[in-house]
Amino acid sequence: MLFAQDPRTGQAVGEPIPESTEDEVAATVVAAAEAGRAWRATPAPDRAAVLESIADVLLAATDELWRAADDETALGEVRLRGEIARSAGQFRLFAEVLGDGGYLDATIDHADPGQTPPRPDVRRMNHPLPGVVGVFAAGNFPFAFSVAGGDVASALAAGCPVVVKAHPGHPVLSGLVASVIRTALPDPALLGLVHGADAGRHLVQHPSVAAVGFTGSIPGGTAIQRLIQERPDPIPFYGELGSVNPVVVLPSALTGDLSALATGFAASLTLGVGQFCTNPGLVFVPSDDTLLKAIADAVSATTGGPMLTPRIRDGYAHGLARLSSQADELATGTPGDAPTSVVPHVYLTDVDAFTTGLPDLAEECFGPAALIVKYREISDLFDVLDRLPGSLTATIHAQEPTEAAEIVPLLTRLAGRVIWNGWPTGVAVCWSMHHGGPWPASTSPAHTSVGAAAITRWLTPVAYQNWPAALLPPELRDDNPGNLPRRVNGTLTPI
């Protein structure tokens, strides 16, 4: 049985939820696979209409949904209403992606008998992966990275059925969201939901599952990868596992508004009680007492809050113990009202001590904690940045772009998104977003879990050679009935 808790009180929420048995997981996957045959064959405009309907029903249920989410996550009305809107927006973005058609990567080479050897007629486009997409929901975004999240939206958009392994932090909400989304689906079995760690294992190993998406911890992701390797047919695994999100404050930033910089940092650090995968956990700053005092003041003015689950709170305590044993405390915030609230902590060290403490000191501490690393000269950073693990983001603060020239190539090797004079929390859902990076930020650095390109994870190309027009998908026929962007004989032919 799974017992949902109110993070503010530790009290049970709702009735206990039974964990799914192996047979239940298999039945859910098989039903999804069956429903998927029709979904896969559904024309893209019709799939897009379903995605729009999902956005509509989610928005229509906002009042009920945010309250249910707050009971289990304590994230509050404003944040949760915003997250529902964001999740609905993700479904709408993928409807737009389907309408555009570029995701198909339709590519045609006509036969060329003059080549040696003669070239046949070859036409390629993306198809949905042949099977069910398994999705492991994250705890920290109960909508945007859970049952209504980007993995589900992009997989349904691709033409794949989905089975979600619910996050134990919000099991009641997970069932509610699934039931809301199903009202907009042509077949409710297209979105399955299972509960419990064992159910997750059975899901990953079911023969009808064609790929797995995951947002969570490094140990969790590594365990899933191991299960996948034990399959007779190891399938693609798209995991987002961890990120320390380095920020580099360059000397010219000291000529700017230090108070704004410090409060910006403190706000990003404590957003959602620090439970963002893009949390700025590592900040390199020039040795400057005014800046350090501004940061200390800003952090002191912050307030903590209850974390999502006891397990996350325990992990945060362990992370603090690790940091405090190797660095000095610079400042702490104050706890919030709830008895379960944790406190923001910021630690201070210098480049030499940080380098000595690698790789431990560059490990993510999930929660409102950061390590500030003082440096003397920009050149002090070259070696240390080269030794950091992969991150989702890397940030520069500077008043002079030229000052950053040598740092930029180091950061673009390190992270999937680089930010100028801003903060990494907040991931825009748009065509250009990349939410990924080298391991452990992502298990698959060519792919993103946010933004339009996230659909490519659930697609696989098929090339048709000398195929009769009557049997070609319409997207590859010479008359291009859907008016899609295509590459023909090497030339991009947009609409």
Next chain:
Amino acid sequence: MLFAQDPRTGQAVGEPIPESTEDEVAATVVAAAEAGRAWRATPAPDRAAVLESIADVLLAATDELWRAADDETALGEVRLRGEIARSAGQFRLFAEVLGDGGYLDATIDHADPGQTPPRPDVRRMNHPLPGVVGVFAAGNFPFAFSVAGGDVASALAAGCPVVVKAHPGHPVLSGLVASVIRTALPDPALLGLVHGADAGRHLVQHPSVAAVGFTGSIPGGTAIQRLIQERPDPIPFYGELGSVNPVVVLPSALTGDLSALATGFAASLTLGVGQFCTNPGLVFVPSDDTLLKAIADAVSATTGGPMLTPRIRDGYAHGLARLSSQADELATGTPGDAPTSVVPHVYLTDVDAFTTGLPDLAEECFGPAALIVKYREISDLFDVLDRLPGSLTATIHAQEPTEAAEIVPLLTRLAGRVIWNGWPTGVAVCWSMHHGGPWPASTSPAHTSVGAAAITRWLTPVAYQNWPAALLPPELRDDNPGNLPRRVNGTLTPI
């Protein structure tokens, strides 16, 4: 020491070649990584010019290269000259890919302060993976899937340095090809070469290696995947492992030219002594004595030849033993002149016996052997096609396209390339090619190892958020100096 052999005689070729030590592998990788920093920063037009030069030097060395290849592979002048031309063509295709610029997937979303939350300016494009690409050469294409092969060409095109683990079947040629290519490189260290199985292991586990490409056996690929999972940072692995390439002859094909069908099959089966990953190893045919006799006659007229290595020959013998224990012999060819020649074999069974023998009977037998499976009605095939492992190709022979309608969706779930009234051997190098498929055809079904899209394996996106124009890559600046195709605010804006 590695001893190259002439497959025709089993006699040694050239001097023995020392296997690379762990230190030598590390030195080769580190030198490649160092050289890669400048290569990564080299503008695409300059990289394209280098690729064109590589094509030129390969073609200029054709006389020397085909002879060296023939000594170690016995593949003969015509095939080897053709393969050198194909390999040169691959470098030219990637030069064209760089000139086109679409591979960068440049995507720009301008800031939109009116959105909730306000959208920042975000611009994304692909970058080379931050490190060295390790390539395991294949034995069966000593040019096109080896040191001058598609993995090397696409990785250099992407902007990555490469270290190749030479195939033990042609170690002398491997060194010669590397030395030819290096004459066209700005830094010879951009293409490293190591020898020996231990060297392969050290290559996969070196911290500066960012991804691995592999063409070879299922056990070989599985072993590499295991080594990668042991890394502190598991990196992408792009392996092409095995494929049985099913062919479905539909009843309407019986109204066509059966002799042409049979001789086409026999020619594809025995091309290169059957040592093609696209070899048609499994053929479903209607129960028709005339067709079976035509196939038997065509196979009887074929001639075998020496296989590339004793190990491959042993594997072929094992495969034949497996097939002959579960199916009847339909026909055999004759051996060639060489004392080491093997003989083409074709076996016969029916759908019921084949289904009983799964999954064993659908295993690839690398060499000129195939299993013919008789069926009564098309509907007999539905279940059995659904149970086949992934393949690089699947083929239909029919005179009536409508007859194939129910079979097509099964085949496009099964294989990366589907062929109409043709044969799977021969992979066109073009924009639209897809050479991949579900496991074990590929470890990564979203990606291809042949054709323009092969470059995406070695790329990773970076998104720039609110980035100053002065520090943006030229490809993402508003003035688009290279005149690249880009997507701006959701709309594809071609040149």
